[in-house]
Structures are given as C-alpha cells and as structure tokens.
Amino acid sequence: MAENNPVRSRRDQHLERLRTKYPEKKFEDDEEIFGQISDDYDAFEAENGAMKEREKSLSNMFRENPQAAFILNDMREGKDPVTSLVRRLGIQVKDVMDDPAMQDKIEAANKEYLDRLAKSKQLDEEYERNMDTTLNKTLPEYQQQNGLSDEQIDAIGAAWVQIIREGIMGILSPETITLIANALNHDADVANAQEEGEVAGRNAKIVEKMRNSKKGDGITNLNGRNGTPSQKANKKQSVFDLAREAD
Numbered sequence: 001m002a003e004n005n006p007v008r009s010r011r012d013q014h015l016e017r018l019r020t021k022y023p024e025k026k027f028e029d030d031e032e033i034f035g036q037i038s039d040d041y042d043a044f045e046a047e048n049g050a051m052k053e054r055e056k057s058l059s060n061m062f063r064e065n066p067q068a069a070f071i072l073n074d075m076r077e078g079k080d081p082v083t084s085l086v087r088r089l090g091i092q093v094k095d096v097m098d099d100p101a102m103q104d105k106i107e108a109a110n111k112e113y114l115d116r117l118a119k120s121k122q123l124d125e126e127y128e129r130n131m132d133t134t135l136n137k138t139l140p141e142y143q144q145q146n147g148l149s150d151e152q153i154d155a156i157g158a159a160w161v162q163i164i165r166e167g168i169m170g171i172l173s174p175e176t177i178t179l180i181a182n183a184l185n186h187d188a189d190v191a192n193a194q195e196e197g198e199v200a201g202r203n204a205k206i207v208e209k210m211r212n213s214k215k216g217d218g219i220t221n222l223n224g225r226n227g228t229p230s231q232k233a234n235k236k237q238s239v240f241d242l243a244r245e246a247d
Contacts (some may be wrong), residue, residue, distance in 0.1 A: 024155045039173045046169050 018027050018036055027033050062069040067088045074084035096102050143153050163176055 022158075024158045035175070039175060042173070043166070043169060043171055046171055050169075 014037075015027055015033065018033065019025070022036065025032065025036070027036070070088050071081070071084050074088075075081050096106070139153060139157075142148070143150075148156075159179060163179075166173060166176055
C-alpha cells in the first residue's frame with residue numbers, strides 16, 4: 001500500500017527554506033516573511049548585477065584581445081603561463097631580457113606580485129589571529145559578564161555575519177538599519193527611562209505628602225505661644241516646597 005504523503009503548499013516549502021537559512025528568526029507573520037524575501041531578492045539582484053558586470057568586462061577584453069582567452073584557457077588546463085605567453089603572442093624571450101627598459105618593467109611587475117602575495121599572507125594570518133581571539137576570548141567573556149545564553153550568542157554571531165555579508169555586497173538592508181539604529185539609541189533610551197522613573201518617584205512622594213497635609217494628625221501644634229500655632233506652622237506649603245522635601 002502506498003504511503004500517504006501530504007503535499008505541502010508552496011508557502012510551507014518557502015517558509016521551511018527561510019527558517020533553515022535564518023534559524024534565529026521565526027517568520028510568524030507575512031510582514032516578516034515578505035520582508036525577508038524582498039531583502040533576499042535585493043541581495044540576489046545586486047550579486048547578479050555585479051557578476052554580469054564582471055562577465056561584460058571579460059567579454060570586452062577577450063573581444064579586443066582574443067589571445068588573452070587562449071592564454072587563460074592554457075592556464076586553466078595547467079599549462080605553464082610563461083610558455084603559453086610566448087606561444088600565443090610570439091614574444092622573443094632573449095630580446096625581452098636584453099632590453100633594459102623591459103627588464104625594469106618585468107622587475108617592477110614581479111615586485112608588485114611579491115608584495116601582493118606577502119600582503120595577502122599577512123592579512124590571512126591577521127584574520128586567523130583575530131578570529132581566534134573573537135571566538136575563544138571576546139565572545140565567552142562577554143557572554144559570562146552579561147549572563148547571555150548560548151542561543152543569544154549564536155543570534156549575535158548570525159547578525160554579525162549578516163552585516164558582513166551585506167557589507168561585502170554593498171547592501172544595507174532595512175533590517176540592518178533598524179538593528180544599528182536600535183543599538184545607537186539604546187543608551188539614550190535607558191537614560192530617558194531612568195529619568196522618567198525618577199520623576200515619577202518624586203511625583204508620587206509629592207502626592208503622598210499633599211494627601212497627608214490635607215488629612216492632618218488631629219494634634220494641636222504647640223510651637224506657638226500659649227498653645228497657639230505658630231505662623232510658620234500655619235503657613236501652607238507650596239508644591240515646590242513639597243517637591244524639595246521629596247528629593
């Protein structure tokens with residue numbers, strides 16, 4: 001008997017792909033779902049556009065100099081690039097090496113290549129050192145100091161990777177803008193909330209004092225002469241006096 005496999009809708013299939021790609025997100029409403037689809041489509045268009053520009057540049061180069069395509073194909077097949085250069089362009093190596101001006105150009109080009117190679121190696125080594133520090137020191141210490149769970153640290157890492165990916169592609173998505181804006185405004189929001197709490201506390205004290213002053217305690221004030229309340233005691237306190245006492 002054939003198994004009864006329910007056919008999932010295209011919506012459910014797409015949701016599964018999104019949740020697999022972005023495990024830190026829930027995608028529980030259409031706004032979040034279609035927002036992410038739009039961001040992914042923008043990223044795809046940007047990447048596709050960059051790829052087409054590179055292809056166009058290579059196509060123009062090969063059209064203007066067909067021999068370059070043959071040289072690259074030789075290199076792809078593992079052939080020696082120098083012999084391929086001579087074979088395709090007919091360069092006389094002896095004549096080149098005997099030309100002082102050409103020797104200077106070759107030396108400068110070779111120095112540029114060696115410098116680029118050394119710089120690339122240096123960047124790779126620096127990347128490895130920094131990544132090791134980030135993963136094994138910075139993140140664990142931050143997690144411990146702020147009492148974060150492994151899931152929260154994973155979410156931070158995923159957001160970091162997303163920002164880097166967008167930066168490489170030259171993209172700044174609305175989601176990332178919101179993330180950065182919230183981070184920049186966090187301290188100001190905390191300060192405002194603290195100030196509002198302090199003001200609310202002072203107001204509560206003022207209201208309480210005003211209520212108590214209206215009720216009275218039923219005892220005659222003996223600060224005046226012959227049991228007569230003094231002028232100071234009879235003086236009604238203003239809201240500003242109560243506010244000063246509430247501080």
